[in-house]
Amino acid sequence: MITFSRRRWRNGLISAIAAVGLFAWYTAYDVSLYQPAYLTGWLLLALIVLLTLYNGRKKLSMVPLGTAATWLQWHVYMGLLAVLTFAMHIEWSIPNGFLERLLALFFVAVAGSGLLGLYLSRRFARMLTRRTEEVVLERIPEFIANLRGEAEELVMTSAVETGSSSIADYYGNRLADFFAGPRNMRLHLQGSRRATFALMTDLNIMTRYLNDQEMVYADRLRRLVERKDQLDYAYALQSVLKGWLFVHLPATYGMILMILLHLLLVYSFGGAR
Amino acid sequence: MVEAVTIQRPRRWDARFSEDMDNAAVDRVLKLEPFRDMDHDRFPDTLSLAGIVSNDTRIVRFQDGDIVMREGDYGNSAFLVISGQVRVVLPPGLPETMLGRAPSEKKSLLQAVAQLWRNPPYPEVRDSYTAEENKGTASRIGGDQEARIFIQDVPTVLNEHRTATLGAGDMFGEIAALGRSQRTATVLSDGPAELLEIRWQGLRDIRRRVDDFRKHVDRLYRERSLASHLQATPMFQHLDQEAINRIVDETLFETYGDFDWHTQYQRSRDESFNSRLASEPTIVAEGDYPDGLLLVRAGFARVSQGVNNGHRTVRYIGRGAVFGMAEIVHNWRQDVSRRNSDTDGDDGDGAQSQSAPTDHGSTKTLQTTLRALGYVDILRVPTTVIEELVLPTLSDEELALYGHLDEQAETSDTFIGANTTDHSMIDPGMLEFLVEHRYINGTATMLIDLDRCVRCDECAVACSRAHDNNPRFNRHGRRHDHYMVANACMHCMDPVCMIGCPTGAIHRASPGGQVVINDATCIGCATCANSCPYDNIRMVEVRGGNGTFIRDTVTNAPIVKATKCDLCMDQLGGPACERACPHDALKRVDMQDLTDLGRWLNR
Numbered sequence: 001m002i003t004f005s006r007r008r009w010r011n012g013l014i015s016a017i018a019a020v021g022l023f024a025w026y027t028a029y030d031v032s033l034y035q036p037a038y039l040t041g042w043l044l045l046a047l048i049v050l051l052t053l054y055n056g057r058k059k060l061s062m063v064p065l066g067t068a069a070t071w072l073q074w075h076v077y078m079g080l081l082a083v084l085t086f087a088m089h090i091e092w093s094i095p096n097g098f099l100e101r102l103l104a105l106f107f108v109a110v111a112g113s114g115l116l117g118l119y120l121s122r123r124f125a126r127m128l129t130r131r132t133e134e135v136v137l138e139r140i141p142e143f144i145a146n147l148r149g150e151a152e153e154l155v156m157t158s159a160v161e162t163g164s165s166s167i168a169d170y171y172g173n174r175l176a177d178f179f180a181g182p183r184n185m186r187l188h189l190q191g192s193r194r195a196t197f198a199l200m201t202d203l204n205i206m207t208r209y210l211n212d213q214e215m216v217y218a219d220r221l222r223r224l225v226e227r228k229d230q231l232d233y234a235y236a237l238q239s240v241l242k243g244w245l246f247v248h249l250p251a252t253y254g255m256i257l258m259i260l261l262h263l264l265l266v267y268s269f270g271g272a273r
Numbered sequence: 274m275v276e277a278v279t280i281q282r283p284r285r286w287d288a289r290f291s292e293d294m295d296n297a298a299v300d301r302v303l304k305l306e307p308f309r310d311m312d313h314d315r316f317p318d319t320l321s322l323a324g325i326v327s328n329d330t331r332i333v334r335f336q337d338g339d340i341v342m343r344e345g346d347y348g349n350s351a352f353l354v355i356s357g358q359v360r361v362v363l364p365p366g367l368p369e370t371m372l373g374r375a376p377s378e379k380k381s382l383l384q385a386v387a388q389l390w391r392n393p394p395y396p397e398v399r400d401s402y403t404a405e406e407n408k409g410t411a412s413r414i415g416g417d418q419e420a421r422i423f424i425q426d427v428p429t430v431l432n433e434h435r436t437a438t439l440g441a442g443d444m445f446g447e448i449a450a451l452g453r454s455q456r457t458a459t460v461l462s463d464g465p466a467e468l469l470e471i472r473w474q475g476l477r478d479i480r481r482r483v484d485d486f487r488k489h490v491d492r493l494y495r496e497r498s499l500a501s502h503l504q505a506t507p508m509f510q511h512l513d514q515e516a517i518n519r520i521v522d523e524t525l526f527e528t529y530g531d532f533d534w535h536t537q538y539q540r541s542r543d544e545s546f547n548s549r550l551a552s553e554p555t556i557v558a559e560g561d562y563p564d565g566l567l568l569v570r571a572g573f574a575r576v577s578q579g580v581n582n583g584h585r586t587v588r589y590i591g592r593g594a595v596f597g598m599a600e601i602v603h604n605w606r607q608d609v610s611r612r613n614s615d616t617d618g619d620d621g622d623g624a625q626s627q628s629a630p631t632d633h634g635s636t637k638t639l640q641t642t643l644r645a646l647g648y649v650d651i652l653r654v655p656t657t658v659i660e661e662l663v664l665p666t667l668s669d670e671e672l673a674l675y676g677h678l679d680e681q682a683e684t685s686d687t688f689i690g691a692n693t694t695d696h697s698m699i700d701p702g703m704l705e706f707l708v709e710h711r712y713i714n715g716t717a718t719m720l721i722d723l724d725r726c727v728r729c730d731e732c733a734v735a736c737s738r739a740h741d742n743n744p745r746f747n748r749h750g751r752r753h754d755h756y757m758v759a760n761a762c763m764h765c766m767d768p769v770c771m772i773g774c775p776t777g778a779i780h781r782a783s784p785g786g787q788v789v790i791n792d793a794t795c796i797g798c799a800t801c802a803n804s805c806p807y808d809n810i811r812m813v814e815v816r817g818g819n820g821t822f823i824r825d826t827v828t829n830a831p832i833v834k835a836t837k838c839d840l841c842m843d844q845l846g847g848p849a850c851e852r853a854c855p856h857d858a859l860k861r862v863d864m865q866d867l868t869d870l871g872r873w874l875n876r
Contacts, residue, residue: 003876
């Protein structure tokens with residue numbers, strides 16, 4: 001079994017050799033007075049078609065077409081080659097026509113979201129493992145609702161049993177919105193715990209006005225806040241881990257449509273080849 | 274309104290082993306040895322001896338050359354020779370091609386792709402359930418599907434292979450039936466033969482109530498497995514038959530722990546590590562004199578080493594492993610070198626009688642403790658026998674390999690063919706975790722590397738697609754560091770879920786050995802689900818094609834079935850979960866293959 005490090009080296013090396021070969025081919029084409037844009041264009045199209053097949057492979061999990069992990073490796077490294085091919089195709093400059101610019105924008109969106117997705121997949125997976133229990137994204141709202149129910153019951157009981165409104169007031173002012181649904185997504189994605197820290201600080205300040213009986217309720221409320229914070233964290237990271245595909249895939253479809261239009265225009269109005 | 278599907282709730286013996294066992298046949302069997310001497314009063318009315326014979330046995334007739342059972346198959350039954358004789362092919366056995374092995378039935382490419390649109394929209398639909406039940410196990414017996422493989426050129430086979438003959442009154446196949454393990458030998462019919470086949474549920478019930486039968490079966494169980502076990506052990510493979518026979522005569526049989534270990538394990542799961550360790554029977558202790566070479570014949574054992582006031586798990590060993598060889602070799606080499614030195618001192622040019630290198634040091638006691646994890650069968654070959662028959666025949670390289678002794682527990686007790694350093698690739702904490710939770714039992718344990726898992730659930734989606742839109746595992750389970758053992762059937766070496774299944778619905782598939790459930794004969798008693806120590810079997814209420822629950826005609830209660838991972842045995846390409854993971858985060862791991870596990874953990 002090959003190690004990840006060795007695999008990165010191997011695939012990187014193969015891609016580098018392919019890139020050098022591609023560049024040599026491009027140069028040879030260019031000095032032979034052919035139009036290399038046709039070469040890079042068709043190569044790019046071929047690469048994009050191969051790249052899009054990966055999504056089809058994911059749907060056909062029941063057919064022995066190799067593992068999805070192998071396909072993803074191809075997808076990543078061919079994607080990098082596609083970026084190089086694209087750069088050569090546009091001759092390392094921003095296209096000047098509106099449609100070409102739009103197509104380039106789609107390509108950048110696809111490639112950029114892909115690279116970002118790859119980075120997030122590696123980083124967020126580790127972050128999730130370090131900080132949270134395993135919880136399925138789709139069930140997090142349900143767990144949050146349960147926590148909210150527990151918190152509200154706790155606050156009501158506290159008010160009835162202790163005859164004091166300190167905890168209830170604190171809940172109404174600071175926690176009601178916090179428990180209403182997933183919160184602080186941006187801060188969690190940045191790795192910041194500032195929002196939770198602020199809540200805890202306020203909770204600590206509030207404890208100055210509590211007696212021993214209320215302190216028991218405050219401690220239980222603190223634990224609920226911590227659990228809710230964990231769920232928010234998992235929700236934020238998992239949402240992004242799934243969500244980036246909602247940029248990558250639609251941008252891919254848009255790009256393919258633009259490519260078809262681009263081909264039509266090139267072959268309808270292109271000059272001598 | 275959609276009409277509910279109703280059927281009669283299945284019960285024990287609904288699916289008889291054979292419909293041909295009429296009263297005359299049962300009476301005939303009850304007059305045979307050993308049934309005729311059995312005390313019928315020892316059986317309750319609900320589980321009479323006649324009932325067992327009627328429902329759990331069948332009479333099978335074989336022609337000359339028919340293969341009765343094949344080496345390597347997972348058998349759930351034993352055979353008693355009624356008339357005629359059979360030949361047991363002794364190791365090395367017949368080649369695979371001669372055994373007529375056919376691949377298990379897999380979906381065609383078209384059928385596989387069709388799952389995309391043909392899967393039912395409701396969970397747990399059993400569209401063909403009724404038809405399957407009507408056909409039934411019993412109706413297949415003796416029908417067209419009872420195809421037998423026969424050997425065409427029997428005399429040649431008998432000339433080229435060593436065989437043993439069994440005649441009327443002899444029993445065989447009980448090793449696999451009771452040990453829930455693979456058949457250890459191929460058996461051929463030698464001329465026409467009539468056999469009584471007893472499925473393991475019946476064998477178990479008779480064995481439980483009849484002492485003589487139990488002793489008889491146990492004696493066969495112990496005696497017959499020994500020679501083949503010894504011959505499969507690398508250090509004995511080169512020995513001649515005479516030496517093997519000597520070892521067989523001298524070997525002691527020992528059993529540690531409880532056959533139904535899972536019940537005890539489930540109870541003690543929440544106890545502290547030390548109290549659980551204390552409850553594991555000690556087979557040999559660190560510091561003991563190595564009075565014998567221990568061979569693990571079945572089950573698992575923990576190898577640990579004392580560290581201050583506690584014990585550190587060094588590794589686990591299972592079927593096929595040997596323990597204590599390093600110390601025995603070490604001590605023997607010292608004796609030899611000491612004798613050589615004495616000889617050299619006497620005559621100055623004494624010949625080197627043994628090839629063992631000189632090695633002057635103290636006698637080594639055992640460096641580690643061996644404890645039974647659940648049920649363990651041990652064969653103990655006395656040290657004197659090893660020193661006399663085995664060690665002098667080993668080469669220097671073999672002696673160096675087996676005798677490698679490191680006081681930090683680098684002993685050579687390993688699985689057959691395993692590299693001695695495999696376990697060192699596994700983090701000690703991980704090792705403790707795997708042993709503690711008995712995950713070492715798995716041959717296809719689902720390990721997930723959470724550092725790479727992006728929680729996309731592609732694994733669960735692929736599993737669901739491969740099983741009529743029903744995921745057969747839960748991406749949830751115990752964690753150690755960044756690894757999770759998900760709740761998916763591990764297809765255990767010792768599948769305790771098979772213990773107590775009243776109909777034999779849960780069984781080993783052939784030829785892969787996967788633990789699978791025959792949906793048609795599952796009566797929904799949940800015995801397997803309750804027995805599984807890992808909570809990997811789920812009971813589900815099944816539906817008809819129209820989405821309504823299938824109900825019992827009498828009680829109107831929903832029909833319940835046991836479900837679990839079947840390792841996608843009918844799918845092309847193997848487990849869908851593993852193939853669907855884009856990030857190399859999921860692997861089905863054979864816990865006996867420490868090399869593979871170690872490499873995967875250290876990618």
